[in-house]
Amino acid sequence: MLLTPGPTPVPEFVRKAMADVTIHHRTPEFEQIFKETRELLLEVFDMSEVVMLASSGTGAMEACITNLTHKKALTINSGKFGERFGKICEAFGIESTEIKNEWNTPVSVEAVVEAIKSDSDIDAIFIQICESAGGLRHPVEQIAAEVKKINPNIMIVADGITAIGVEKVDTTNLDAVITGSQKALMLPPGLSMIGLSNAAVEKINKKTAGYYFNLATEIKKQKTNTTAWTAATTLIIGLREILLHIKNNGGFEVLYEKTALRASSTREALKAICCEIYPSSPADAMTTIYTENAPAIRKILKTKYNANIAGGQDHIKSLIFRINHMGLVEDFEASWVVNAIELAMDELGLRVFDGTANRVFASNMFKGN
Numbered sequence: 001m002l003l004t005p006g007p008t009p010v011p012e013f014v015r016k017a018m019a020d021v022t023i024h025h026r027t028p029e030f031e032q033i034f035k036e037t038r039e040l041l042l043e044v045f046d047m048s049e050v051v052m053l054a055s056s057g058t059g060a061m062e063a064c065i066t067n068l069t070h071k072k073a074l075t076i077n078s079g080k081f082g083e084r085f086g087k088i089c090e091a092f093g094i095e096s097t098e099i100k101n102e103w104n105t106p107v108s109v110e111a112v113v114e115a116i117k118s119d120s121d122i123d124a125i126f127i128q129i130c131e132s133a134g135g136l137r138h139p140v141e142q143i144a145a146e147v148k149k150i151n152p153n154i155m156i157v158a159d160g161i162t163a164i165g166v167e168k169v170d171t172t173n174l175d176a177v178i179t180g181s182q183k184a185l186m187l188p189p190g191l192s193m194i195g196l197s198n199a200a201v202e203k204i205n206k207k208t209a210g211y212y213f214n215l216a217t218e219i220k221k222q223k224t225n226t227t228a229w230t231a232a233t234t235l236i237i238g239l240r241e242i243l244l245h246i247k248n249n250g251g252f253e254v255l256y257e258k259t260a261l262r263a264s265s266t267r268e269a270l271k272a273i274c275c276e277i278y279p280s281s282p283a284d285a286m287t288t289i290y291t292e293n294a295p296a297i298r299k300i301l302k303t304k305y306n307a308n309i310a311g312g313q314d315h316i317k318s319l320i321f322r323i324n325h326m327g328l329v330e331d332f333e334a335s336w337v338v339n340a341i342e343l344a345m346d347e348l349g350l351r352v353f354d355g356t357a358n359r360v361f362a363s364n365m366f367k368g369n
């Protein structure tokens with residue numbers, strides 16, 4: 001049972017769709033698939049433009065930094081992935097400033113407003129929607145709305161790798177939203193996608209940047225249902241399959257509702273057995289628990305209960321564990337995991353097993369309380 005917050009399991013129907021013969025990317029046949037995938041993505045992002053890149057999510061992060069920062073970037077660092085935006089700026093010699101918080105603490109709207117008011121060079125803000133390092137949700141929509149009131153020319157770039165496909169993101173004030181194939185979209189790694197606003201497209205075209213990740217070139221090509229370089233055909237075929245599946249099975253709203261309920265039921269179940277939720281504003285993509293016993297609990301889950309959950313990174317490497325909620329996770333998988341955690345805690349002498357986690361999970365998930 002793979003319940004790590006990325007990579008997530010690839011459903012069988014997707015694997016089958018990707019197992020067919022390879023088709024050439026410059027053919028009417030592939031262009032039709034590309035077109036359909038593009039249209040589905042535009043719906044998912046609810047934005048006016050979209051590009052697909054043959055790269056992992058970090059490639060799309062890099063493309064947004066280099067194509068959308070003309071002067072100075074403000075990066076939000078509440079974890080590994082926010083930190084990465086700053087490192088990309090550094091690697092390219094792009095001027096940047098950072099707001100740094102502990103990994104359980106989201107940035108405040110006030111701190112961002114203060115930063116842009118005190119530095120008029122900032123022309124792009126880079127932030128995670130869900131920062132997967134600690135599983136926290138940043139108030140991205142509120143930040144975007146406030147920033148646009150002050151200066152509508154500042155680009156808001158949101159890394160939605162663990163948010164798109166998890167929850168409905170209000171993209172009204174967002175200029176670029178990044179996602180990747182191997183998390184909520186349940187595909188193998190290797191494809192990234194960026195939803196773009198009209199303002200972002202204008203800015204990209206005003207001063208083009210880069211070569212492989214030149215978004216001006218990509219947008220121009222992808223509007224005509226082809227790509228600048230060889231497309232990741234197999235992954236795009238898989239993407240079309242998964243998006244159609246979601247659309248034909250109640251649509252994204254149903255998936256978002258189910259994910260939110262499974263996430264809140266998991267949190268309640270674990271709180272009921274005295275687990276500490278790590279982030280002060282938990283995202284629905286994953287549940288992160290803070291405990292010194294994280295490595296021991298993970299080990300028991302893996303060896304005894306066939307459940308693979310993730311630990312942490314860096315300074316909280318052995319202080320947290322993370323349970324994935326992204327993708328088509330079965331309710332019984334989530335209920336099994338909270339049950340297994342209670343059993344593991346019993347084995348470690350942390351509490352006496354009495355089935356509380358499973359009872360609370362089930363009553364939240366299925367009985368509405």
Ligand SMILES: *Cc1c(COP(=O)(O)O)cnc(C)c1O
Pocket residue numbers: 006056057058059081128130131132159160161162180189
């Ligand atoms: C996984 C992840 C990334 C990095 O993506 P790669 O595909 O590993 O390059 C970036 N941001 C967030 C929030 C992620 O969870």
